[in-house]
Amino acid sequence: MELLKKNLIIKYLLFVLLILTSCKNETCKGVEFIDGMTFKNGALYSGTCINHHTNGEIRSIQNYKKGYDHGKWEFFYANKKNQVKGTFNMGKKNGEWTYYHENGELHKQHFYDNGKKIGLWKTYDENGVISSASNVFN
Numbered sequence: 423m424e425l426l427k428k429n430l431i432i433k434y435l436l437f438v439l440l441i442l443t444s445c446k447n448e449t450c451k452g453v454e455f456i457d458g459m460t461f462k463n464g465a466l467y468s469g470t471c472i473n474h475h476t477n478g479e480i481r482s483i484q485n486y487k488k489g490y491d492h493g494k495w496e497f498f499y500a501n502k503k504n505q506v507k508g509t510f511n512m513g514k515k516n517g518e519w520t521y522y523h524e525n526g527e528l529h530k531q532h533f534y535d536n537g538k539k540i541g542l543w544k545t546y547d548e549n550g551v552i553s554s555a556s557n558v559f560n
Contacts, residue, residue: 458513459489475500487512499524511536523548533558 450471452463460467466489473481479502485493490513497505503526508519514537521530527550533541538560545554 460486460491461489485510513537535560 449469450473453467453471454461467486468488469486471484471486475481477500479500480498482497484491484495487493491510492512494509496507499505501524503524504522506521508515509517515534516536517534519532519534520528523529525548527548528546531544539558540560541558543556543558544552547553
């Protein structure tokens, strides 16, 4: 009887594990990009799409509203470190966008005002030291 209980518990845990691992990209299933707009199952998509690296770690978290890139977007390296962070406003980059080297150090800082490049743009080397900077006006 005890062996039967252990067997059932193991089967249950394997079933739960299967369910959890098979749903990793479910939010992106059916998502398509057509002519600059995002659709899911044929309709303009509003929601969050999460993609994963082959090792299971999160690759990206992207938000959409009425088919437009909208809200916070984040990309990650397979080692879990940030790759890119930024925000869209109805399809246009807005605010600060930060890019990182794979070692986690800051790589670039860019600024946007509803798609227009603005402000002081900086580039950093892999040690986090500024290698270039320029004022950008659109």
